[in-house]
Amino acid sequence: DGGITQSPKYLFRKEGQNVTLSCEQNLNHDAMYWYRQDPGQGLRLIYYSQIVNDFQKGDIAEGYSVSREKKESFPLTVTSAQKNPTAFYLCASSPWSSGQAYNQPQHFGDGTRLSIL
Amino acid sequence: QKEVEQDPGPLSVPEGAIVSLNCTYSNSAFQYFMWYRQYSRKGPELLMYTYSSGNKEDGRFTAQVDKSSKYISLFIRDSQPSDSATYLCAMKGAGGTSYGKLTFGQGTILTVHP
Numbered sequence: 001d002g003g004i005t006q007s008p009k010y011l012f013r014k015e016g017q018n019v020t021l022s023c024e025q026n027l028n029h030d031a032m033y034w035y036r037q038d039p040g041q042g043l044r045l046i047y048y049s050q051i052v053n054d055f056q057k058g059d060i061a062e063g064y065s066v067s068r069e070k071k072e073s074f075p076l077t078v079t080s081a082q083k084n085p086t087a088f089y090l091c092a093s094s095p096w097s098s099g100q101a102y103n104q105p106q107h108f109g110d111g112t113r114l115s116i117l
Numbered sequence: 118q119k120e121v122e123q124d125p126g127p128l129s130v131p132e133g134a135i136v137s138l139n140c141t142y143s144n145s146a147f148q149y150f151m152w153y154r155q156y157s158r159k160g161p162e163l164l165m166y167t168y169s170s171g172n173k174e175d176g177r178f179t180a181q182v183d184k185s186s187k188y189i190s191l192f193i194r195d196s197q198p199s200d201s202a203t204y205l206c207a208m209k210g211a212g213g214t215s216y217g218k219l220t221f222g223q224g225t226i227l228t229v230h231p
Binding site: 004006009040041042043044045048058090105106107108109110111113 | 121123125158159166221223
């Protein structure tokens with residue numbers, strides 16, 4: 001079955017530690033996205049990538065970093081600079097063809113819940 | 118003021134009821150409108166996807182978009198306990214927002230009790 005796999009489901013971070021969240025998709029989608037979900041605030045965009053080796057900041061990129069070395073993978077690193085990392089992190093993907101991403105829906109993985117120790 | 122406003126509820130209804138979920142928005146550039154369903158500890162699942170104004174029906178679900186009022190709705194007929202979830206509205210523009218950025222509402226928590 002095609003889909004988006006996020007791992008791990010639960011992750012704990014110590015003070016001063018960087019942690020990396022994995023996102024893999026086998027939908028052959030070009031575009032991938034990372035969102036953060038906090039209670040009562042909906043989803044907020046952290047980073048997105050339209051093609052391999054290219055990515056752009058979203059609305060709340062500070063304290064996060066990403067890479068896009070392969071089409072299938074878009075890992076997110078939560079750095080020690082992110083002072084409030086406790087949240088539910090969601091990865092999404094969508095097709096992208098000649099700038100037509102605006103008419104393609106995004107599909108989501110099942111998230112990683114990050115907490116501070 | 119948030120670009121998209123959604124009543125967080127919680128909303129509790131008996132099985133078989135008609136449920137109405139709503140969002141209002143302020144950005145007239147929004148052209149594509151979505152409803153996602155999210156079960157606890159899961160990712161959002163796309164339910165409905167509509168373009169511009171009008172109605173779209175899929176089984177027990179009907180999505181309505183009124184761009185003149187900047188108001189979208191999701192109706193669930195014959196609601197079931199399995200419909201208990203958080204419902205998120207999302208929307209995006211075209212052209213200038215070509216990377217497809219979604220703007221989400223806060224989500225409405227729905228419980229359907231037997």
